[in-house]
Structure formats: C-alpha cells, structure tokens
Amino acid sequence: MGVASGLRTCKSCGHRRPLDDYSAEEWVKGAGMAICAGCVANADGLAEGEAIDTCRDSQDALKGTIENGQLQKPFAQGAFRFVASGRYVGGSLDGKKNVCKWFKTGATFDKTYFSLDIKAVDKAMELVRAFNKEEIIRGIVRVNRPSVWHFKANCGPNWAGKNCLDEPYIHNFEHFNSNTGWSDTSVRWGEVMQALSHFSYHHTRGQFMLVDLQGGVFPGGVILSDPVILSEDRSYEVTDLGPRGISSFFAAHMCTDWCRRSWSKPASRTRYYATVKSTTMEEC
Numbered sequence: 590m591g592v593a594s595g596l597r598t599c600k601s602c603g604h605r606r607p608l609d610d611y612s613a614e615e616w617v618k619g620a621g622m623a624i625c626a627g628c629v630a631n632a633d634g635l636a637e638g639e640a641i642d643t644c645r646d647s648q649d650a651l652k653g654t655i656e657n658g659q660l661q662k663p664f665a666q667g668a669f670r671f672v673a674s675g676r677y678v679g680g681s682l683d684g685k686k687n688v689c690k691w692f693k694t695g696a697t698f699d700k701t702y703f704s705l706d707i708k709a710v711d712k713a714m715e716l717v718r719a720f721n722k723e724e725i726i727r728g729i730v731r732v733n734r735p736s737v738w739h740f741k742a743n744c745g746p747n748w749a750g751k752n753c754l755d756e757p758y759i760h761n762f763e764h765f766n767s768n769t770g771w772s773d774t775s776v777r778w779g780e781v782m783q784a785l786s787h788f789s790y791h792h793t794r795g796q797f798m799l800v801d802l803q804g805g806v807f808p809g810g811v812i813l814s815d816p817v818i819l820s821e822d823r824s825y826e827v828t829d830l831g832p833r834g835i836s837s838f839f840a841a842h843m844c845t846d847w848c849r850r851s852w853s854k855p856a857s858r859t860r861y862y863a864t865v866k867s868t869t870m871e872e873c
Contacts, residue, residue, distance in 0.1 A: 601628035602761055602806035603776040624808055627761030631807035667867060669693055674758055686758035689738075691751065703737045703754055706815070709825050710734050713816040716789045716799045723788070725847055726781055728810040733757060735814075759805040759814055768801040768817045768834055769862040769869050770841035778811050784847030786838065791852035796821050798835050801828065801868050817868065827870040833861040 596605045597616070601624045608616060615623040663671035672690050677683055710732060717730045735756035765782035766772040773779040782802040789799035801817035819838070823831040830837070832855075840860040844850075862869060 597623055599623065599625040599628060599806075601625070601808045603778065604761075625761070627805065628807050631760050631805045631812055666693075669870065682757060687755055688758050689753045689755050691753040703752055705826050706735065706754060707737065709816060709818045709828070712797065712818050712825075713799050713813070716792065716797070717785070717813075719792050720785050720788050725784065725788070725849075730781075730785065730810055731812045732816065733759065733804070733812060733814040756814060759812055761805045762803065762814075763805065764803040764866055766800055766802050766838075767864075767866055767868060768819065768828055768830055768838075770837045770839075770860065770864045771866050772841070774843075774845060778806055780845035781811070781847050783842065783845050787842065787844065787848050787852055787854075790835065790839075790854070795835070795853065795855060798838065800834070800838060815868075823873055826873050828868055830862065830869065830871060832857075833859075836860075837862045837864070 595607050597608075597611065597620060598605050599610075600622055604625070606625045610625045610627070611623055612626060612629070615625070615629070617623075663673045665672040670690050670692050672688055674686055674688050677685050677687050711734075714732045714734065717732055721729050733756045735754045738753055738755050740751045740753065764773065765779045766786060772783050774783060785802065786798060786800050789797060798819040799816055800819055801815065802813055803815060804811055804813040817828045818825045819831060819834045820829055821832060823829045835855055836857045836859050839854055839858040841864055
C-alpha cells in the first residue's frame with residue numbers, strides 16, 4: 590500500500606509521508622522501517638545531554654542570519670511573534686540551521702518575556718529529566734534550550750537595541766498540546782506528550798505543570814521547543830495561566846495509555862479558557 594500510493598509511514602514520527610520526504614537509503618528499507626528526512630535531521634542536530642544550548646555560540650551567528658536577509662522574510666508567525674530561519678556562523682553549531690524569534694511592534698510582553706522563557710525552559714528540563722527517569726516510554730524527550738541575543742548597532746535602525754530568542758531549527762515541527770487544554774492525540778507522540786503534562790502535575794504535587802508542548806520527532810524520541818509552565822502562583826507570568834490553566838487542561842484531558850492510574854489530578858476541572866491550539870497569553 591505504501592509504495593503503490595507513494596506514501597509511507599515514518600518509523601520515528603508515525604506520519605505518512607511521500608517519497609520525496611525520504612532519502613533513497615531510507616525508502617528502500619520498506620514499510621515500517623523507513624525514517625523520514627526530517628526525523629533524521631533532528632537526530633543529526635542533537636547535542637550531548639538533554640538540551641541543545643546555543644549560549645556558547647558566537648554573536649556572529651546572528652549577524653550572519655541578518656546578512657542572509659532571512660529576518661526580512663519570517664517563515665512563520667503567531668499572535669505576538671515572528672519566526673525567521675538562518676544558519677549559525679562559528680561555534681559548535683557552525684553551518685546548522687537556526688531560528689530567531691522576536692515580538693511584533695506593539696507587543697507588550699517583550700521586556701520581560703525572553704528571560705521568563707529561559708526560566709520556563711530550565712524548569713521544563715527538570716520535569717523532562719524526571720519523566721525520562723521513569724522510563725514510561727521507549728525513547729527520550731529532549732528540550733531545545735534557547736539563548737537571548739541582542740541586536741547590535743551595526744545591524745541597522747530597524748533592529749538595533751532589540752532582542753530576539755535564538756535556538757536550533759527543528760524539522761517536522763508539530764504542536765502536541767497547548768496551555769488551554771487543546772491536544773492532538775492522533776499520533777503516538779501526541780499521546781505521550783499528554784502523559785508528560787499529566788506526569789508533571791503529579792510529580793510536583795500540583796505546584797507546576799508542563800504544557801504547550803511542540804517540537805519534532807527524531808529516531809528514539811522527541812525534541813521540544815517553547816514549553817510553557819503553569820504554576821500555582823503564576824510565577825512564569827504571561828503564558829502561565831495558573832490554577833485556572835491547570836483546571837482547563839484537566840477539563841479537556843482524557844488519560845492516554847501512557848498515563849498511570851496513580852497519577853493525581855486537581856479537584857477542580859473547570860474550563861476557564863477557550864480550548865485553542867495557539868499559545869494563550871494573559872497579563873498578570
């Protein structure tokens with residue numbers, strides 16, 4: 590069926606993809622064995638440890654991205670930010686693709702959000718390490734750890750003095766769940782990510798919850814970007830919807846095969862927010 594229709598299910602991410610999404614070497618492995626090019630690329634780009642950390646890399650990498658004109662042509666955008674791609678220049682990731690994210694004009698979150706983003710990633714890494722240690726799945730969850738870069742004066746009047754968030758590019762990017770309870774459980778990793786969110790609530794005794802899980806699958810696991818932490822005191826601010834966000838998640842949550850019956854849930858499971866795929870931000 591896979592060859593006749595020109596589609597084949599990737600062994601790693603579980604998506605049915607066309608011939609052009611596979612190398613010749615992978616395609617000939619046959620149904621159930623081939624791994625798509627995006628999953629292979631994610632695996633090739635992984636650094637040692639549980640995070641990919643760009644903080645070691647030269648500021649020249651950002652300058653190189655600007656000179657290539659990529660910042661003038663963002664390939665994606667959300668309600669508040671633009672996303673452009675380029676390549677690192679120098680450092681341990683020399684030549685590899687990266688992404689830069691910055692706030693749109695008029696956004697009110699840019700002064701504090703980037704530092705809080707790093708804070709959320711560090712907490713996410715802690716929770717992911719605990720999840721991996723449980724060996725709930727055959728594979729490993731990793732987290733892209735970004736760095737905040739500052740545009741220098743020679744970057745031009747439109748950019749000088751502004752900040753952006755930079756991290757390695759993730760292939761086959763997909764959204765698994767959001768910070769309001771939306772989720773995609775149509776593929777295996779979507780179910781696993783729901784379990785990871787549930788686990789994080791149980792593991793921290795309801796103090797924190799890891800949500801808004803998005804990223805790419807690679808052979809043996811998944812790599813996440815831009816995670817959100819929900820907390821009892823909203824200490825992660827604009828994307829942290831606090832107890833009402835936690836309640837909204839569980840109002841929509843149906844335990845998957847990866848959740849354990851012993852994991853706790855909040856007493857309140859009321860839907861306070863519209864269940865949407867995009868990240869919801871709210872001033873504290």
